[in-house]
Amino acid sequence: MKSIVILISGRGSNMQAIVNACAAEHWPARVAAVISNRPQAAGLAFAAAHGIATAVVDHEAFATREGFDDALANAIDAHAPDLVVLAGFMRILGPRFVTRYEGRMLNIHPSLVPAFPGLRTHERALEAGCKVHGATVHFVTTSLDHGPIVAQAVVPVLPGDTAETLAARVLEREHVLYPRAVHWFIVGELHTAAGIVTHTRGSPQQLL
Ligand code: GRF
Numbered sequence: 001m002k003s004i005v006i007l008i009s010g011r012g013s014n015m016q017a018i019v020n021a022c023a024a025e026h027w028p029a030r031v032a033a034v035i036s037n038r039p040q041a042a043g044l045a046f047a048a049a050h051g052i053a054t055a056v057v058d059h060e061a062f063a064t065r066e067g068f069d070d071a072l073a074n075a076i077d078a079h080a081p082d083l084v085v086l087a088g089f090m091r092i093l094g095p096r097f098v099t100r101y102e103g104r105m106l107n108i109h110p111s112l113v114p115a116f117p118g119l120r121t122h123e124r125a126l127e128a129g130c131k132v133h134g135a136t137v138h139f140v141t142t143s144l145d146h147g148p149i150v151a152q153a154v155v156p157v158l159p160g161d162t163a164e165t166l167a168a169r170v171l172e173r174e175h176v177l178y179p180r181a182v183h184w185f186i187v188g189e190l191h192t193a194a195g196i197v198t199h200t201r202g203s204p205q206q207l208l
Contacts, residue, residue: 002029002186005081007072007089008036012043013171014087014108014178019050021179029186032079035072037091053079059091069097076101083185086140087178095142103192105140106185108178110170112152113138117145122163122170133157133166135174137181139192148197150190153177153207177207 004022006015012034019031034047035055044054055075062068068091076084086107098105111121113136125133134154141147153173157166184190189200199205 002027002082003032003079004029004083004085004182004186005033005035005076005079006031006047006085006087007076008034008041008043008087009038009090010041010043010088012041012046012087014174015043015085016046017175018085018087018179018182019047019052021183025179025183027183027186029082032081033076035075037068037072037089043088065092065094066096069094073097073100083182085178085182092144093140098140098142101140103139104185106137106150106181107140107145107147108135108137108174109145110135110167110174111145112136112154113149114146117143120163122166125157126161126163126166130157133170135170135177137178139197148192148195149205150184150197151177151181151205151207173207180207 008015015034022029022031031052033053036044037057037059039056039058047054057072057075059068084101084105112134116124132154134152136152137150138147155169155173191198191200
């Protein structure tokens with residue numbers, strides 16, 4: 001049985017999708033803990049209601065980024081995870097932290113990486129006149145919102161879209177994409193060579 005720790009900062013809808021898929025599809029894994037850097041993160045209540053251990057490591061309580069990162073690593077390592085999942089986790093993590101979990105930490109970013117790292121991705125896709133947009137699950141490296149790409153979901157940009165309508169269309173796909181990618185990792189079906197991630201059985205790594 002593999003152990004997963006999920007980090008959130010807010011609503012946690014991707015975390016919920018992963019928790020639900022893990023139970024419904026009987027993954028050989030359990031979500032051992034959900035950890036937030038914000039005490040008021042709405043997702044904590046969902047996790048607690050599902051019998052999952054929760055913890056808060058409040059970044060505001062630390063004078064330095066390294067101090068926060070170390071406390072977060074301690075909270076994570078208490079659950080000896082095989083995989084750390086960033087799901088709407090809104091803190092930049094330092095190089096020492098990222099290196100510690102290299103190859104076993106995933107993130108989802110709401111753009112077709114390498115386009116639009118950082119914030120306001122939906123606004124920026126509209127401003128750029130993109131005709132398609134989407135989300136990316138990638139291994140976390142020291143490059144912000146970038147790293148070996150595990151899977152991507154593509155959505156159309158439609159006439160009349162606002163950042164809100166586009167975000168909602170992307171989020172719906174995230175909830176399919178992220179559980180699929182996490183499951184692949186858990187069952188050992190991902191292979192990374194020279195920064196390129198492939199699926200061992202050749203499953204399509206894009207949702208169209
Ligand atoms: C998602 O759009 C995700 O791609 C981004 O932050 C958002 C988190 O939403 N990293 P939620 O907390 O999972 O509902």
